[in-house]
Amino acid sequence: MYWTEFFTVALIHLLAVASPGPDFAIVVRESVAFGRRTGLFTALGVGVGILVHVAYSLLGIGLIVSQSIVLFNALKWLAAAYLLYIGIKALRARPAAEQAPLADTPHVQRSPRAAFVTGFVTNGLNPKATLFFLSLFTVVINPHTPLAIQAGYGLYLSLATAAWFCLVALLFSQARVRAGFARMGHWFDRLMGAVLVGIGVKLALTEMR
Incomplete structure (x- = not known):
């Protein structure tokens, strides 16, 4: 008897998740910059971050946050600051010629844990x-x-x-796609950085309605 409700929820979610936002931007950037495994762990982090929103929605905490300007603004500014931090770091990306050889820079590789946390925090703080x-x-969803x-x-x-963002990660981590960004990778980083900064600024200026 709940199938109609489920399909309604699924359709609304599909439309929402397919819309470009901070989750999409961060998964694309991590996939292009660090490869498939990093992109997939970032996507998994985003997916687990959804459970945070589900949990407080079920507990009614989300209603409290939405009705409190102080709490909402605190969450909003924290999220904006995080996106600005990531975006500014990306804006400072250097051309490949200025970077050390790949073999000499193992520190630039993203660990699965770091990738997961990046995705989790990006979604959880939105x-x-x-x-x-x-x-x-x-x-x-009917309260009953x-x-x-x-x-x-x-x-x-x-x-x-x-699953959706894993598909995004698989697409943007393909060898051909990454190779296409190889020479102008720093410009792609800067572009994604500008997108994240823009989202962060827009988020910071968003007023609670």
Whole structure:
């Protein structure tokens, strides 16, 4: 009897996750810059980050945050600061000719844990995701739907998000794609940095409605 509700949730989520945002930008950048494994772990981090939003939506904490200007602004500025930090680092990317040979720079490789944390924090601190999941669990999902069913929806949303961004990581970590960015990789980094900075600034200026 909950299939109609589930398909509604799945469709809304599909439209939301396919829209370019900080999650997409960070997965693309990590995949191009560090390769397939890093991109996949970043995507998994984003997917697990969804569970944070699901958890507080089920607990009702999301409603408290959405109604508190102080808490909402604190989350918003923290997320904006994180995106600005990542974006500014990307903007400072140097041309390949100025970098040390690849064999001499093992430190530039991203560990799976670091990639996962990057994806997790990027999604977990996104206040727009907070409002999205709050509206999803209070408007779209019937409050009389059993908690176990709602938790099942949340698990699906997490898995679907991870799957989507894993596909994005696989696409942008392909050898041909990475090779295409090899010579102008620093410009790509700077472009993605500008996107992240732009999202961060826009986020910081977003007012609670």
